[in-house]
Amino acid sequence: MQNILIVAHESPYGSEKLFNALRIAIALKEQETEVINLKIFLMSDAVYGAVKNQVTPDLSYNIQQMLDILIAQSVPVSLCKTCTNGRGVSQEMLIEGANIGTLGKLTQWTLDATKIMHI
Numbered sequence: 706m707q708n709i710l711i712v713a714h715e716s717p718y719g720s721e722k723l724f725n726a727l728r729i730a731i732a733l734k735e736q737e738t739e740v741i742n743l744k745i746f747l748m749s750d751a752v753y754g755a756v757k758n759q760v761t762p763d764l765s766y767n768i769q770q771m772l773d774i775l776i777a778q779s780v781p782v783s784l785c786k787t788c789t790n791g792r793g794v795s796q797e798m799l800i801e802g803a804n805i806g807t808l809g810k811l812t813q814w815t816l817d818a819t820k821i822m823h824i
Contacts, residue, residue, distance in 0.1 A: 706741075707820060708742045708817050709733065709741060709818065709819070710743075710746065710818035710820070711726050711729070711730055711822045712811070712821065712824070713726050713746070713747050714750070714751050715749070715751055716750035716753060717754035717759075718761065718764065718768070719750065723824065724766050726822065727745075744781045744783070745775065745782045746810075747784045747785065747803075751824075752785060753794070754768040755769070756769070756799060769800055772800060772803065773802075782802060783804055783806030783811070784804070784806060785805075785808070787808070
């Protein structure tokens, strides 16, 4: 089994890095295999990607919708507690299924991962 961890740091709409990371994650989940265990950890400004009720009229993509797709496919999505606190983001502001986690969780996910992507 491959345990893949994606750690994202970039703002959801300041660049396309988070968008492309989630595109890769969705593509991985579309593979016809059960041997991929995928987890996503959002840090820094990437935590804004999990805030609900996003309106993106000028863009062809919506980070919230992409995360919703992954969460519906049982992909754990966790956000850095220090990063959310520093940005005034609370659990109540997040989409369903995204949870505020700790450095301990990220550490365990890192130790369990066979592949790690930092975006």
